[in-house]
Amino acid sequence: MSFLNPWLLIGGLGIALPILAHLFNRHKVKETDWAAMQFLNRNVRVRSKQMRIQDLLLLVLRCLAILLFVFALSRPFSTGENSSALSGEQRSGVIIALDASFSMEEGDENSNRFKRALDQVKVISESIHPGDPVSLVLLGAEQDVIIRNMAFDANRFRNILFDLKAKPEALNLDNITSSLIGLVEDMEAPQKEVFIVSDIQEKSWNKQISRLRDGLKKLNENANVFIVPINGQPDNLAITNLDLVSGVLRKGTVARYKATVKNCGPNAVSNVTIQCKADGVQVDSKQINIILPGTSKTVSLFVPFHNSGSTRITAEINHDTLKTDNVRRVVAVVRDCVSVLCLDGTSGSAGRLLNAALLARNGGVKDEDYIVRSVPWLTFPTQDLEKVDVIVMANVPEITADQAKRLSKFVRNGNGLVWFGGDNIKASKWNEQGKELLPASIGQAVNNRDELGTGKPIDPSMPDHFVVRPLQSLPEDLISETRFQKHFKVEAADTSVPVLKLAGSDSPVLLEHSLGRGHVFMFTTSAETNWNNMALTPVFPMLMQKIVTYLAGREFEQPRVVGDSISLSYTSQPDANDAVFDTPSKQTINVPVRQYRNHYVAMLENAREAGFYTVRVSVQSAGIPVAVNVDTSESDITSLPEAELRKNLEDTGVTIASNEAELMSAIQAKRTTRSSSRFFIIAAIVILLLESWLANHFMKKRRPDLFKKQKAKQEQKVMSPVNMEVSHDA
């Protein structure tokens, strides 16, 4: 026999209490001389030996009751196949890990994987004894412990299950076993069982099988581990991307978005319709004839912007059993007008090239809502920045501290800055004044000319960056024709990221960093043709237009994934202490505004829902929508075949139970530990009752007068005043 709380056995010393009480109150025979002996009833003699025996009997019973209570509290249990029912009850602490990733929503509403998983959890709960410790964990991107070591109560447990829902998150198997081991160690029970109820997605379980196997083996050393697979249909379509491809987000323009639909199932799917909606109104629809298994198809969706402001754009597919990944969302912040101010530090050549690059569209037709102005850099102090969205500084020799401060404030308010180098740049001045503004400190100019004097081509460092992505559609020889003969050697700040590099070197050509709610792009080369030939190639207008589109878009245009944080930055201390985040399910979360470095941020750390959040600086203010999408790595919902699962986990000691009967028989077979606590408690209570009865009996014999008095009092109480009056009258 072992004990769960062996240290509580020290409580056995508690029997000293009744022994001491017995010694202190031992029956003493007091002695007196007595004259009136003739009136004493000599029939009632007390033999002190008899009294000693009675007292000793009571003492033994009290000590025994204490010992039994101490034993019960120490939680004794016996382990072994041969344990009989007499050695105790089959008790076990149970931890249920329920896969709540969105793949569990596959199926119709009444019988999806999650509902079937809950049914299995109910079957497991039938084997749990009332009062046994139970923990319930929802698995997703993180583990949500719903209940921890709750004393099992069937009704309460069912109510908890009733409220559970799958989460729009992908299953993260990385630290599941370690967190389950933590829960097992935290639980006090003679025997522990861990049930993992999951749809066992082939993609995630196969991907980490060796690591998972090690974890499960370790977990199985601490508890009996059961895996309960939930089967389902593997067919699933998912929209994996919805991106802005082209077009500046201005009122009255049309932007092209690209939606990617992936067939994650094993069967080809035909006639897939993708609907595009702007603020809930369908604006475009495309059909894909067929999507082969495991492949993706991309369609272009055109979204006209009739009004300025934030527009909620969704791409949706229908008739798919897993609905969570059938929608992709993005927010477009549409402006009335986009204004670009070029500060030209040259004699005008850079300005002309930039103007040409930014306006190189629609055959050069002038657009009233898209203004590009080029001015000498010395006029910067007189420029009104209120109506400017993006500033391009080309070969500007230096700035003053005030100008740096003004530019910094301009960017922090959510606008953009593009910086070009050149021969006029005074590196030391910029490093001094523009330290916070620029993503890197400027070093010496480096000559890249080779023997032929052609310079080095570019190598996109971040091919997924919004700015660089269109370059991939250009022919390779066109990109390689863009040569850079000279650039500044720079030392990038920790917060900056390189976007373009020179091929064959680590020297960045384009760097980006964010400042407040805005962004700064820094070219380490010039906008003119004396340091490169970029302005003479299609790369330059593509890059510049994408940069302006990127910078003119507000920060929340970038969609988030469930689990990401959503933050709201303030350039100055806001009036309200809290920012308000409205969730897609219309819940309101108040998030305190905190000072971070030299600006103020309200951050919702974990967006738990998929949909459009609305962020407001205060309850009264207008909201800014933020799109939150699901992580489509979860969309491949093909389950691992049971045979393969058994093979993969065969040496881990884990029990796999694929149906109710198997599950129940596996539990019965594994639950060999018996707890004797209840037996000891019952025995202790019985002995206490016996002791109480005997004590009462002995006392009644010793002091009959007391009992007569009590009886008389009771009789007096029974006689109510009414009865007394009646008898009096009678």
Add this chain to the structure above:
Amino acid sequence: MDNLELAAQEVVQGLRAGAHRSNLRGFSTEFAHHRQYVPGDALRDLDWRLYGRTDRYFTKLYEAETNFDCYILLDSSASMTYGSGKISKLEYAKFVAASLAYMVLKQRDSVGLSVFDSGVRSYFPPRSNMNIILEIDQVLRNTEPLPKTSIAKQLSDISMMLKRRSFVILISDLLADVEDIKKGLDSLRFAGHSVAVMHTLDPYELEFPFQGTWKFNGLESEDPLITQPERIKEDYLTNLNAYLEQLKSACIASDVEYSPINTSSPVDKILAEFINERGQAAVAGGRS
């Protein structure tokens, strides 16, 4: 020993003194009432003035204090040594006896004393001298208490010793057979003595308030008893009350005044009650 005298003096202070009256009228100076003359009445008692007014002969009757012998019988048997508090029944009885003696002597009457247990330990004939109080203490100090055997025999022996008709006060716990006690009292009564019993009992003997387990060692050589008093209390009180009733009845039957004394009560209070009751009894007896 002056203490006992002082104590007796203190007790008696304030009590009614010299208030005992003779049951024989006609020989004193205090006029009581008239009665019609009958032949044989002394002529000096005729009320001539009344004859002058009424022409009828009336004899004047007088009620007056008279000398009398008081005899105190003090039980000093072993049972009297019991006391639940600071003072035993014997100690208490000693104070009562001394106080009574003092009171009687102050009235210029005479007091005798007899101390007895299994036998008559000492006998002092009545005298009008305060030395009697000293002797009470002396006797009690020198006497080793012994169990009493028969009260009847002791009282009978004492009655033989008394020369004159006396007022006999018996101070005892009377823990003996009621019949035996009655015989003793009758022997005193038959000898023509007026008898009063001061039945001295300890409050514990009256209430029996013991709790727990007790061993009772009999003072009169009875076998000890270990018992739980709570269990026998009811029987004890029943037996005690029955005994007291029998004793009271026996006293009434023998024309003996019976006064129960609780040793927890102050001696002066006991004496006041005793004297008061005696006075009333004497008045009632005189008119009957």
